[in-house]
Amino acid sequence: MKVPGSRREAIAAERATAPSSLSVAALLRAGAVSGAGQKMGVAMAATGLVLAVTLPSAHVAEDIPLEAAAAVSAETQVTAGSAIPITFATPDINSALNPDGQLKATLEVNASNVTPQASKGTLSAPLKTLVESSPFGNRISPITGQVDERHTGQDYATASGTEVLAAAGGTVTFSGWHDFGGGNRVVVDHGNGLSTSYNHMSSNLVKVGQKVERGDIVGLSGSTGASTGPHLHFEVIIDDEVVDPKGWL
Structure with a gap:
């Protein structure tokens, strides 16, 4: 059965306005679907069908602003082993400066x-x-x-x-x-x-x-x-x- 032109245009418009939905073929290329989902996606992609999938939060790479990443890096604590001496004492002044x-x-x-x-x-x-x-x-x-x-x-x-x-x-x-x-x-x-x-x-x-x-x-x-x-x-x-x-x- 052929879909009328107006119906095809509506479907295309719906796809364009759904940022959280990806075709299975696109998901496979991105590596976002694994295991049984990959097998199912391959079968559906072979038939020409399109499946709208919303990725679980565990598989979504969150975009971290550069400013936030820099802040995390700056706040990272550096530790030293208990055997390493740490001192804030003023170093001995060179004798050339203290005749x-x-x-x-x-x-x-x-x-x-x-x-x-x-x-x-x-x-x-x-x-x-x-x-x-x-x-x-x-x-x-x-x-x-x-x-x-x-x-x-x-x-x-x-x-x-x-x-x-x-x-x-x-x-x-x-x-x-x-x-x-x-x-x-x-x-x-x-x-x-x-x-x-x-x-x-x-x-x-x-x-x-x-x-x-x-x-x-x-x-x-x-x-x-x-x-x-x-x-x-x-x-x-x-x-x-x-x-x-x-x-x-």
């Missing part, structure tokens, strides 16, 4: 036992700008011409009146005139056998017993005492013995 802590750790033993590798960089520069002149060690005296004179510190050329800075925190143990050529001299004790001295200054700005911090101004540079011109004579003293300051800067 006073580095010096303290270095001087936990007497300074005379500190290796050159450990001492390097533990003291700060005594001037904002270092211009090396006469080095530590034996030299020809610029004043007497003596050969192999022992130069007990590192000289830095600088204009008179330049601020001289404490190389580390400590206590001032000497501030006055040095009778053996140092002129106006300041000595700071940093503990555990380590001291620094600042010589030939035009004026001393600290007193004996005063506590100073790294970078504090201890005096102004000059050319007092046995000096041929404005400069800072900087010494590092370990257990009453002078050593090369560049090993500590």
